[in-house]
Amino acid sequence: MNLADHIRTIPDYPKPGIVFRDVTTLFADARAFRRAVDELVQPLAGAKIDKVAGAEARGFILGGAVAHQLSAGFIPLRKRGKLPHRTYAVEYALEYGSDAIEMHHDAIRPGERVLFVDDLIATGGTAVAAVDLLRQGGAEVAAAAFVIDLPDLGGAGRLRGLDVPVTALVSYPGG
Amino acid sequence: MNLADHIRTIPDYPKPGIVFRDVTTLFADARAFRRAVDELVQPLAGAKIDKVAGAEARGFILGGAVAHQLSAGFIPLRKRGKLPHRTYAVEYALEYGSDAIEMHHDAIRPGERVLFVDDLIATGGTAVAAVDLLRQGGAEVAAAAFVIDLPDLGGAGRLRGLDVPVTALVSYPGG
Numbered sequence: 001m002n003l004a005d006h007i008r009t010i011p012d013y014p015k016p017g018i019v020f021r022d023v024t025t026l027f028a029d030a031r032a033f034r035r036a037v038d039e040l041v042q043p044l045a046g047a048k049i050d051k052v053a054g055a056e057a058r059g060f061i062l063g064g065a066v067a068h069q070l071s072a073g074f075i076p077l078r079k080r081g082k083l084p085h086r087t088y089a090v091e092y093a094l095e096y097g098s099d100a101i102e103m104h105h106d107a108i109r110p111g112e113r114v115l116f117v118d119d120l121i122a123t124g125g126t127a128v129a130a131v132d133l134l135r136q137g138g139a140e141v142a143a144a145a146f147v148i149d150l151p152d153l154g155g156a157g158r159l160r161g162l163d164v165p166v167t168a169l170v171s172y173p174g175g
Numbered sequence: 176m177n178l179a180d181h182i183r184t185i186p187d188y189p190k191p192g193i194v195f196r197d198v199t200t201l202f203a204d205a206r207a208f209r210r211a212v213d214e215l216v217q218p219l220a221g222a223k224i225d226k227v228a229g230a231e232a233r234g235f236i237l238g239g240a241v242a243h244q245l246s247a248g249f250i251p252l253r254k255r256g257k258l259p260h261r262t263y264a265v266e267y268a269l270e271y272g273s274d275a276i277e278m279h280h281d282a283i284r285p286g287e288r289v290l291f292v293d294d295l296i297a298t299g300g301t302a303v304a305a306v307d308l309l310r311q312g313g314a315e316v317a318a319a320a321f322v323i324d325l326p327d328l329g330g331a332g333r334l335r336g337l338d339v340p341v342t343a344l345v346s347y348p349g350g
Contacts, residue, residue, distance in 0.1 A: 008260065010259050010260060013259050014259070020259050022259050022260060024250075024251055024258070024259075024260075024279060024282070027242075027248065027249040027250075027251070028226065028248040028249065028250055028279075028282055029248050030225070030226075030242075030246055030247050030248040033242065033243070033248055033249060034243065034246055037243060050205070051203065051205075054236070056232055057231055057232045057235055057251075057253075057257075058235075058251075060232055060233075060235035060236045060239065061229070061235045061236075061238065061239040061249055061251060062239060063236065063239065064235065064236040064237060064238065064239030064240040064243075065239040065240055065242065065243035065249075067202075067205075067208065067240065068208070068209065068212060068239075068240035068243045068244060069243060071205055071209055072205050073202065073203040073204050073205040073208055074202040074203065074208060074236055074240075075199075075202075075203055076199055076202070076232075076233075076236060078232070082232075083199070084185050084188050084189070084195050084197050084199075085183065085185060085197060085199075104199060104203075107199070107203055
């Protein structure tokens with residue numbers, strides 16, 4: 001099975017000139033979804049992972065499945081103001097302006113090994129902020145795993161520069 | 176294990192007089208998360224489920240895990256304007272105003288058996304809209320499963336009135 005065959009390409013979304021990679025078609029296919037989860041956890045065979053952290057919202061789908069596969073807990077990293085209890089927050093730059101992600105202050109016990117999961121890594125803004133947030137919470141960030149990498153945008157390289165091993169299943173050079 | 180022990184209660188959130196039931200503490204606990212998924216799928220033993228549909232955003236976490244457990248595909252039901260391809264939409268009333276959820280027009284093949292999953296059912300606004308949306312898409316809605324039921328708000332009863340069997344793991348009479 002070629003996972004890339006299950007990813008839908010939508011030209012000019014969300015704006016002209018952008019090619020959007022739609023993973024919902026992969027998630028909807030039972031065999032492709034299971035295969036993606038298996039391949040994401042394969043490099044971690046034998047490693048102890050206490051928790052999986054996923055970024056809102058598509059990272060929740062994949063993160064829930066990966067946490068289940070690893071028999072780990074799941075930690076949601078959410079946009080500002082969405083978590084009901086006390087949080088840590090990290091801001092990160094967008095093309096215009098900035099955004100923030102938050103995590104509950106008690107989501108992690110010091111030293112727990114956490115896997116960060118998201119559907120796609122591009123410039124890595126969210127992922128780098130997530131690593132910062134997890135480390136603030138006392139986590140050892142064991143690895144980061146993505147279905148899709150857009151390598152020309154450099155996000156995976158930024159994560160490796162932070163000593164986070166990166167797995168990605170489908171790569172689109174050129175975007 | 177008592178799953179209710181893993182649900183955090185936050186008084187006066189999001190506004191005074193409301194008691195918020197926070198499932199993130201349950202999701203973060205590996206054993207409680209796995210137990211919840213096991214109990215949610217237990218009534219479906221032997222039933223064929225083609226796809227699990229989850230509502231944005233906490234329903235994605237649980238839905239991803241349940242889909243993985245059932246070796247089913249996953250369908251995201253999202254807020255207006257979040258899905259990149261052509262959608263069906265269903266509007267539903269809120270306390271003030273209305274909201275809508277959307278599903279990709281090709282997420283379901285006619286006759287597929289779908290399980291709807293969310294963290295909590297209260298008045299059932301989202302869940303009833305989800306059932307309507309799934310049926311518009313040609314699904315047979317096999318069941319709906321929730322971690323938490325607030326039975327006094329009547330949502331589970333509304334779903335049963337639509338011939339959808341309902342499972343809920345923790346019930347809070349009185350809210």
